[in-house]
Amino acid sequence: xxxxxxxxxxxxxxxxxxxxxxxxxxxxxxxxxxxxxxxxxxxxxxxxxxxxxxxxxxxxxxxxxxxxxxxxxxxxxxxxxxxxxxxxxxxxxxxxxxxxxxxxxxxxxxxxxxxxxxxxxxxxxxxxxxxxxxxxxxxxxxxxxxxxxxxxxxxx
Amino acid sequence: xxxxxxxxxxxxxxxxxxxxxxxxxxxxxxxxxxxxxxxxxxxxxxxxxxxxxxxxxxxxxxxxxxxxxxxxxxxxxxxxxxxxxxxxxxxxxxxxxxxxxxxxxxxxxxxxxxxxxxxxxxxxxxxxxxxxxxxxxxxxxxxxxxxxxxxxxxxxxxxxxxxxxxxxxxxxxxxxxxxxxxxxxxxxxxxxxxxxxxxxxxxxxxxxxxxxxxxxxxxxxxxxxxxxxxxxxxxxxxxxxxxxxxxxxxxxxxxxxxxxxxxxxxxxxxxxxxxxxxxxxxxxxxxxxxxxxxxxxxxxxxxxxxxxxxxxxxxxxxxxxxxxxxxxxxxxxxxxxxxxxxxxxxxxxxxxxxxxxxxxxxxxxxxxxxxxxxxxxxxxxxxxxxxxxxxxxxxxxxxxxxxxxxxxxxxxxxxxxxxxxxxxxxxxxxxxxxxxxxxxxxxxxxxxxxxxxxxxxxxxxxxxxxxxxxxxxxxxxxxxxxxxxxxxxx
Numbered sequence: 001x002x003x004x005x006x007x008x009x010x011x012x013x014x015x016x017x018x019x020x021x022x023x024x025x026x027x028x029x030x031x032x033x034x035x036x037x038x039x040x041x042x043x044x045x046x047x048x049x050x051x052x053x054x055x056x057x058x059x060x061x062x063x064x065x066x067x068x069x070x071x072x073x074x075x076x077x078x079x080x081x082x083x084x085x086x087x088x089x090x091x092x093x094x095x096x097x098x099x100x101x102x103x104x105x106x107x108x109x110x111x112x113x114x115x116x117x118x119x120x121x122x123x124x125x126x127x128x129x130x131x132x133x134x135x136x137x138x139x140x141x142x143x144x145x146x147x148x149x150x151x152x153x154x155x156x
Numbered sequence: 157x158x159x160x161x162x163x164x165x166x167x168x169x170x171x172x173x174x175x176x177x178x179x180x181x182x183x184x185x186x187x188x189x190x191x192x193x194x195x196x197x198x199x200x201x202x203x204x205x206x207x208x209x210x211x212x213x214x215x216x217x218x219x220x221x222x223x224x225x226x227x228x229x230x231x232x233x234x235x236x237x238x239x240x241x242x243x244x245x246x247x248x249x250x251x252x253x254x255x256x257x258x259x260x261x262x263x264x265x266x267x268x269x270x271x272x273x274x275x276x277x278x279x280x281x282x283x284x285x286x287x288x289x290x291x292x293x294x295x296x297x298x299x300x301x302x303x304x305x306x307x308x309x310x311x312x313x314x315x316x317x318x319x320x321x322x323x324x325x326x327x328x329x330x331x332x333x334x335x336x337x338x339x340x341x342x343x344x345x346x347x348x349x350x351x352x353x354x355x356x357x358x359x360x361x362x363x364x365x366x367x368x369x370x371x372x373x374x375x376x377x378x379x380x381x382x383x384x385x386x387x388x389x390x391x392x393x394x395x396x397x398x399x400x401x402x403x404x405x406x407x408x409x410x411x412x413x414x415x416x417x418x419x420x421x422x423x424x425x426x427x428x429x430x431x432x433x434x435x436x437x438x439x440x441x442x443x444x445x446x447x448x449x450x451x452x453x454x455x456x457x458x459x460x461x462x463x464x465x466x467x468x469x470x471x472x473x474x475x476x477x478x479x480x481x482x483x484x485x486x487x488x489x490x491x492x493x494x495x496x497x498x499x500x501x502x503x504x505x506x507x508x509x510x511x512x513x514x515x516x517x518x519x520x521x522x523x524x525x526x527x528x529x530x531x532x533x534x535x536x537x538x539x540x541x542x543x544x545x546x547x548x549x550x551x552x553x554x555x556x557x558x559x560x561x562x563x564x565x566x567x568x569x570x571x572x573x574x575x576x577x578x579x580x581x582x583x584x585x586x587x588x589x590x591x592x593x594x595x596x597x598x599x600x601x602x603x604x605x606x607x608x609x610x611x612x613x614x615x616x617x618x619x620x621x622x623x624x625x626x627x628x629x630x631x632x633x634x635x636x637x638x639x640x641x642x643x644x645x646x
Binding site for chain 2: 032034037045046047048049051056057058059060061062063064066091092093094118122123
């Protein structure tokens with residue numbers, strides 16, 4: 001994108017690579033909005049939806065996600081999910097079925113740590129790094145929420 | 157035979173909505189159950205009466221409610237109790253017509269080993285397999301050769317199934333498959349089966365009535381799967397010639413006769429690269445992908461199920477059944493293909509399905525609904541019809557591209573990438589295609605679109621300082637571009 005300007009009336013002029021267009025902000029709501037932009041003479045509809053800190057945009061069949069945060073940490077899709085060292089967190093809410101390790105166990109990267117169930121599917125969680133298990137925060141049958149710390153491994 | 161006045165749908169979600177739609181068109185009252193998380197679910201709104209239940213698996217409660225509310229018949233849909241012989245028998249005992257086959261047929265086809273024996277006797281071709289005590293599995297596996305599959309005897313839908321490429325993987329695969337089977341079906345018996353390389357998954361729609369008539373609709377192509385879960389289905393199949401179709405249909409008719417089958421069912425086959433087909437299993441219910449058959453044969457399979465259950469003879473001549481045009485279905489799942497297909501939960505803040513003259517949408521969701529961890533992550537089935545395969549493919553692709561969903565991550569863009577792939581366009585795929593070429597379908601970033609999306613956030617998103625304001629506050633003004641830097645591309 002080369003330039004993008006907005007006017008006080010809510011009209012936005014932009015130039016994307018070689019494409020020039022005008023976006024008219026006709027409808028707005030706090031949580032969700034919809035309109036279209038014109039690219040190369042073709043109408044492209046879009047939807048914007050906000051949930052807490054997250055805003056997602058559906059544009060021409062693809063979804064783009066944005067999160068309110070530090071502008072210096074503008075990273076591309078997925079990278080922000082990278083596990084910090086040997087910290088294993090629940091990537092979605094669910095139930096712990098089995099715990100395969102205990103504190104003090106030596107693990108190789110890829111070893112099974114625990115088995116979870118969510119949406120009728122079993123998910124095996126494996127060690128992201130080689131090291132020693134320092135913390136096991138869950139027990140079988142326990143329900144966990146998304147982002148909950150499950151296992152911590154001290155990386156070798 | 158009396159016509160039904162009221163039918164109890166023992167199911168939820170898109171299939172309950174689908175069945176209710178046909179019932180409405182037939183002038184039959186519909187009743188459906190709901191559990192607490194489904195209190196406001198779409199299916200409760202489209203039936204004439206919704207009744208609370210503890211669980212969709214609580215057969216006793218479902219039957220007593222069906223009776224109490226005046227139903228004469230129970231439609232089981234798919235999943236839940238649809239292939240439960242005891243439930244079927246209990247319905248009959250309570251004086252309710254079960255819209256499906258007999259408890260005997262369900263029980264015999266539900267046991268995958270018994271089903272193979274029966275279908276072998278009926279003359280259907282079989283893939284070599286082994287069953288026996290777990291401690292002899294290693295020898296059994298050697299007699300078949302690798303690769304092979306470990307399968308739960310009571311399995312279905314990919315549950316309790318494992319692919320084993322070499323002997324060292326066998327013990328763990330058996331343990332996992334049995335664990336999953338015990339949990340899903342309450343039965344951990346298993347068998348081993350020779351793995352056909354580059355197979356296609358082909359199935360035929362069977363029907364039987366109470367007068368001994370058998371009918372079989374031509375094939376559905378269901379080879380596009382991931383972890384044995386079908387994703388895109390079509391009818392007919394490019395791999396099936398008229399000659400082969402005739403053989404498949406004949407096998408289907410034989411299955412109906414051997415089982416004295418009533419109602420709708422599906423015989424699944426795998427097809428190898430030399431046009432040999434092998435019996436896989438019989439599903440004694442309506443399939444998720446039944447719409448593609450409905451479109452190319454111009455038939456309402458649910459209406460046909462009801463007619464058969466009411467005692468009407470199948471009034472269709474087998475030789476008249478010819479597929480017309482092409483139908484293609486894509487299953488929209490709440491999952492993230494760019495993050496290991498992790499299921500996604502949340503609120504469907506935006507849920508805007510496409511519409512068009514040759515598009516059909518089967519869904520149990522509306523905008524604003526919650527996608528919870530309690531149920532299957534399938535959000536919708538989008539089905540297109542066209543005069544030929546390419547027209548159906550383009551129609552489906554265009555439909556997917558218009559299908560806006562936000563708040564929950566979906567596989568829609570992934571489905572679009574599969575439909576655009578040359579291998580799919582040529583039709584030269586098999587059941588391993590998606591997993592063997594997984595990275596081909598991962599997202600490629602379009603930086604100008606990304607930037608435009610970011611601009612739209614600026615225009616529509618709230619100002620950062622307004623983030624804490626209540627939802628009923630005044631709508632935010634267009635954001636000054638200076639604040640764009642506050643948004644992080646995730």
